Amino acid sequence: MSKDVDLPNRRTVMTTAGAVGLGLAASANAATSRPPAVDAGVVSDGKVQFPPSSDPSDSQPQQPPNPDPRDKRVGFAVVGLGKLALEQILPAFAQAKHGRLAALVSGTPDKLRAIAAQYGIPADCCYGYDDFARISSNSAVEAVYVVTPNALHHRDVLAAAKAEKNVLCEKPMATTAHECRDMIAATASAKVRLMIAYRMQYQPHAREAIKQARGGKLGDVVLMDMINNQNQGDPAQWRQKRALAGGGSLPDVGLYCLNTARAILGEEPSEVSATIWSPAGDPRFAEVEDNVSFTLRFPSGVIANCLTSYGTHRLQRLKLMGTSAWLEMENAFAYEGQRLRVAQLVDGKEHNAELTIPAQNQFALEIDHFAQCIRSSRTPRTPGEEGLQDQVIIEAIYASAREGRPVKLERIVKRDAFRGAEPEAAD
Structure with a gap:
């Protein structure tokens, strides 16, 4: 054997083996030991929360959603399986924490079967409009979400009330103030x-805008500018038929401007003035209006200028102008993509900053708010009375445009006169 080859002696072998053994033991102990709370979380009252894991100088991760156990969530039946229901509302239940999809109602049997299979809804929880009354005996359904065309809301809300189910109804509430009052009376009875x-x-983002406006962070709000436009296509769709829609751009997309202006201030307008114009010969506007420009005057002196259209490239913007700052929300009335900016003077220089607000599914938020109101026996933030007030103002806007003059509204002094409980903070 060559003397140049250096073989390990017994001590080296034993030392190496011991080190490996200790390493394996340490790994085994680490694998079986309980991780710290910062990694494992802490369970309290059935919810998992994590202590802060980032340095205080950094933003902290969001907490887990902590949904209610499935059997504790409020079961909803979705009434009407059109585009809004299929594209937005049904998928939103996956992000809801307090409500769950329990039943479906449609007048198209093959579509009803297809959607039920997609969402795992059993056949005995699927209904047509002709046998909707059967839903009264379904204890899994505590609420219905009405997503049918505007003119059918009255029919479907009354049917749900007769079945003794709570009702979440899409906007606009109905096509006349008389129908709105009837719906309020039926559900109350x-x-x-x-x-x-x-x-x-x-x-x-809209809730933050309300907070900024009401909290004085913009100074006194003086002017509001709101635009909600889109370019409608096929004239055969129900939104272009007066008998089903009740109107054109005003009750559909213009309503967002109206309701949001009222919600931001907490005031009710005292006067409206409006102009309506539709292009001649366009089949899309044979029955309903295209462009509406309307102004809301509030008792505090605030003026809200609102524009809505069914015939222009999509634009959805909100701007609040105060005595010390302005706030602007891009994609204000869209389903997603909102951006909020505030401009004000800081140390003598104009400062324009974008506020970072985590995105959340709007439909899931409203479903959960209603579910929580049902569980806690509270009046929701946007009850039927809120929808009725908008319809009263819409009718005044139409009257102003028709008569070519401003229309006075009933003076209402109380703030948030038609609203219930504030929406819950995300938990």
Whole structure:
């Protein structure tokens, strides 16, 4: 054996083996030991929360959603399986924490079967409009979400009230103030809750705008500018038919401007003035209006200028102008993509900053708010009375445009006169 080859001696072998053994033991202990709370979280009252894991100078991660156990969530039946229901509302239940999809109602049997299979809804929880009354005996359904065309809301809310189910109804609430009052009376008589799906009053960016405006961070709000436009296509769709829609751009997309202006201030307008114009010969506007410009005057002196259209490239913007700052929200009335900016003077220089607000599903937020109101026996933030007030103002806007003059509204002094409980903070 060559003397140049250096073989390990017994001590080296034993030392190396011991080190490996200790390493394996340490790994085994680490694998079986309980991780610290910062990694494992802490369970309290059935919810998991994590202590802060980032340095205080950094933003902290969001907490887990902590949904209610499935059997504790409020079961909803979705009434009407059109585009809004299939593209937005049904998928939103996956992000809801307090509500769950329990039943479906449609007048198209093959579509009903297809959607039920997609969402795992059993056949005995699927209904047509002709046998909707059967839903009264379904204890899994505590609420219905009405997503049918505007003119059918009255019919479907009354049917839900007769079945003694709570009702979340899409906006606009109905096509006349008389129908709105009838819906409020029917649900009150049945002792069930009625909420109108004004998603902007639950959307986080809009709620921040309300907070900024009411908290004095903009100074005194003096002017509001709101635009909600889109370019409608096929004239055969129900939104272009007066008998089903009740109107054109005003009750559909213009309503967002109206309701949001009222929600931001907490005031009710004392006067409206409006102009309506539709292009001649366009089949899309044979029955409903295209462009509407309307102005809301509030008792405090605030003026809200609102524009809505069915015939221009999509634009959805909100701007609040105060005595010391302005606030602007891009994509204000869209389902997603909101951006909020505030401009003000800081140390003598104009400062323009974008506020970072985590995105949340607007439909899930309103579903959860209604579910929590049902569980806690509270009036929702946007009850039927809120929808009725908007319809009263819409009728005044139409009258102003028709008569070519401003229309006075009933003076209402109380702030948030038609609203219930504030939406809950995300838990």
